[in-house]
Amino acid sequence: MPPQVTLSPPVLYGVWAAALLFGLFAMLLITKGLLDLGDSLTPLPHPRDDGQLVRSGVYRFVRHSLYSGLIVAGFSWALYQVSLSHLVGTTRLFGFFNLKASRKESWLLQKYPDYAHYQQHTKRLVSWLY
Numbered sequence: 001m002p003p004q005v006t007l008s009p010p011v012l013y014g015v016w017a018a019a020l021l022f023g024l025f026a027m028l029l030i031t032k033g034l035l036d037l038g039d040s041l042t043p044l045p046h047p048r049d050d051g052q053l054v055r056s057g058v059y060r061f062v063r064h065s066l067y068s069g070l071i072v073a074g075f076s077w078a079l080y081q082v083s084l085s086h087l088v089g090t091t092r093l094f095g096f097f098n099l100k101a102s103r104k105e106s107w108l109l110q111k112y113p114d115y116a117h118y119q120q121h122t123k124r125l126v127s128w129l130y
Helices: 009-040 065-081 084-111 115-121
Strands: none
Touching: 009 065, 065 084, 084 115
């Protein structure tokens, strides 16, 4: 069993507060992403035949807000648990969604001629970073 991290109560409460903020942000990304996609939402990474390219709402800041929200939720849980193994799991989640986004973007480039311009001006998973 991994060694248990012991934090003083004020530090632990601060970590939990940060976890709560990240969790709320994750819920916002996911909820707003679902609402902004509207009829273009699909459970599969392949775009709908009748879908539209959405660049408004949360999609002005990040191209894959649902993936981003799930990654942030994983990070929030890792903080709440004060767990290095959960943090490693979150990095794996990031890798998975990054690969999935790459595949999805090849389909989006085929379907939407202006997607390349959108890619150049909007980050993939982490607004202002990546």
